Amino acid sequence: ESIVGAIQSGGLEAEVVIVISDVCDSVILERARAHGIESVYVDPGDHPARLSMSSQEELADHLIRAEVELVVCAGFMKVLKKPVLEPFAGRVINVHPSLLPRHKGLRAWEQALNSGDAVTGCTVHYVTEEIDSGKIIGQRQVPVEQDDTPELLHARIKGAEHMLLPE
Numbered sequence: 001e002s003i004v005g006a007i008q009s010g011g012l013e014a015e016v017v018i019v020i021s022d023v024c025d026s027v028i029l030e031r032a033r034a035h036g037i038e039s040v041y042v043d044p045g046d047h048p049a050r051l052s053m054s055s056q057e058e059l060a061d062h063l064i065r066a067e068v069e070l071v072v073c074a075g076f077m078k079v080l081k082k083p084v085l086e087p088f089a090g091r092v093i094n095v096h097p098s099l100l101p102r103h104k105g106l107r108a109w110e111q112a113l114n115s116g117d118a119v120t121g122c123t124v125h126y127v128t129e130e131i132d133s134g135k136i137i138g139q140r141q142v143p144v145e146q147d148d149t150p151e152l153l154h155a156r157i158k159g160a161e162h163m164l165l166p167e
Contacts, residue, residue, distance in 0.1 A: 001031060001162075002161075002162035002163070002165055002166055003016060003072065003074070003165060003166055004016060004031075004035055004037075005166075006166035011166065012166045014070075016032075016035075016037050017037070017038065017066045017067070017068060018037065018038045018039075018040060018062060018063070018066040018068065019031075019032035019037055019038070019039045019040070020039075020040045020041075020042055020059060020062055020063070021039075021040075021041060021042070021076075022041070022042050022043070022044040022051060022055070022076075022078060023041075024041045024043075028074075028075065029041065038066065040062050042055050042058050042059050042062070043055060044078065049078075050078060050079065051078045051079075051080075051081075053081070053083060056080065056081050056082075056083040056084050057083045059083070059084055060083045060084045060087055060088075063084070063087075063088065064087060068088070069091065070091050070092075070093065071084070071088050071091060071092040071093070071127075072093055072094075072095075072165070073092065073093065073094040073095070073127060074094075074095055074161075074165060076094075077106075079131060080092065080127055081129065082129070085127065085128070085129060090126065092126065092127040093124055093125065093126055093127065093137060094124070094125055094126075094127050094132075094134075095122060095123070095124050095161045095164065095165045096108065096122065096123045096124075096125065096132050097109050097120075097122050097154065097157045097158070097161065098111070098112060098120055098121065098122070098123065099119070099120060099121045099122075099123060099139055099141065100123040100125060100132055100133075100136060100139075101132075101133070102117075102120075103115070103120070104131055104132035104133070105131060105132065107150075108120075109150055109153045109154040109157055110150045112144060112153070113144065113148060113150060113153060117144055118143070118144055119141050119142070119143055119144060120141075120142055120144055120153070120157065121139055121140050121141040121142045121157065121160060122139065122140050122142070122157050122160050122161045122164055123136055123137075123138070123139045124136075124137045124138045124139075124164055124165055125137055138164055138167060139164070140160040140161075140163065140164040141160075142156050142157050142160050
């Protein structure tokens with residue numbers, strides 16, 4: 001929504017040509033359809049935490065067919081491998097809920113709370129085969145409040161992500 005909104009307001013010169021999810025009933029697919037954007041479900045395979053290689057190949061095929069210039073991973077919680085990264089080398093970005101290189105991986109906002117960080121935030125970075133390790137494109141800080149719960153902090157980080165990603 002933040003990307004589409006930035007495009008519609010004239011703040012981002014881009015076009016969303018396809019939205020792909022590995023969750024068949026995901027909200028993002030519904031939102032894409034509501035905006036008239038092609039939406040595609042890719043079955044992740046047998047393991048719920050990983051995309052199978054055939055699923056990665058199918059994902060890449062959809063992106064290639066749609067003539068995608070930049071792949072944006074937003075809320076996509078699977079590691080991309082060679083079948084996607086190779087044809088889109090240097091053209092896959094991700095938004096991550098921490099100030100990388102600190103707190104890589106899952107539930108980074110909880111990692112920040114557990115570490116006693118005074119500040120956390122979000123990062124947009126290039127995707128490489130190593131998780132959350134690609135070159136940083138931009139970051140936005142979010143203060144950690146004394147009474148923060150994981151849910152409150154995560155919500156504030158998501159707000160920062162929605163501003164940073166279109167930038």
